[in-house]
Amino acid sequence: MKQNTELPYKGHRKRIKEKYINNGLTGWHEYEILEYALTFAIPRKDTKPLAKTLLNEFKTINGVLDAGPDNLKHIKGISEHTALFLSFL
Known part of the structure; x- marks a missing residue:
């Protein structure tokens, strides 16, 4: 029997992109907007x-x-690049 070893978030970026294309930000949670x-x-x-x-x-x-x-760079996982990107928005 083949074991399912796929990561649970595999394809998640594609799904969230399609959600945005189809519906804009209507009905999104704040974390989903920031996640995207x-x-x-x-x-x-x-x-x-x-x-x-x-x-x-x-x-x-x-x-x-x-x-x-x-302030953003003090958060684990936020690089200088990501901090600048978020500040630019």
């Missing part, structure tokens, strides 16, 4: 846990975007 934005700065990694960590720390998407690169 992070996919543009962080290749080949599940960004949902990081999105939730950022929202836990900065409370809202606006809080994350207004935090500034120096």
Whole structure:
């Protein structure tokens, strides 16, 4: 019997992109919006846990975007590149 060894998030980026194409941001949770934005700065990694960590720390998407690169870089998993990207938004 073949064992299913696929990662549970395999294809998740494609699904979230299709969700955006089909519906825009209507009905999205804040963490999903941030998760999708992070996919543009962080290749080949599940960004949902990081999105939730950022929202836990900065409370809202606006809080994350207004935090500034120096504050963002203190979060584990946020590189300078990602911090600059989020600040740019």
